[in-house]
Amino acid sequence: MKKITAITTELLALPFIAKTVAFADDVTINVTPPPQLKITNLGKLISSLISLFLIIAALSSFVFLLWGGIQWITSGGDKSALDAAKNRITAALLGLLITFAAYAIFLVVEQFLGIQILGGTLTIPSPIGN
Numbered sequence: 471m472k473k474i475t476a477i478t479t480e481l482l483a484l485p486f487i488a489k490t491v492a493f494a495d496d497v498t499i500n501v502t503p504p505p506q507l508k509i510t511n512l513g514k515l516i517s518s519l520i521s522l523f524l525i526i527a528a529l530s531s532f533v534f535l536l537w538g539g540i541q542w543i544t545s546g547g548d549k550s551a552l553d554a555a556k557n558r559i560t561a562a563l564l565g566l567l568i569t570f571a572a573y574a575i576f577l578v579v580e581q582f583l584g585i586q587i588l589g590g591t592l593t594i595p596s597p598i599g600n
């Protein structure tokens with residue numbers, strides 16, 4: 471019973487301790503990254519990954535569009551092959567549309583919120599009061 475009381479007391483006191491440390495002005499915590507870690511800017515990593523995914527999506531959609539065009543040309547009048555080519559081209563165009571829409575949404579978010587997402591670093595502006 472003493473163990474349970476001690477554990478619950480510690481758990482109940484944790485939020486108050488965390489708040490005290492979080493609001494203390496003179497507390498500084500320095501964390502050194504491990505020497506094996508090559509990525510030092512998480513915002514730059516996220517921004518680069520978003521840009522990479524957009525490029526891969528656009529290129530794969532374009533490849534599917536070419537594949538559908540070649541499939542259409544080589545269908546030879548076969549109804550099922552022609553339908554498959556049309557479906558592939560439709561899916562590729564839809565993929566390109568979605569990719570460009572995602573890029574446009576990122577640009578709108580950057581403009582309205584002042585967050586730089588696609589520019590190489592993910593930066594969030596500080597509040598005016600600081």
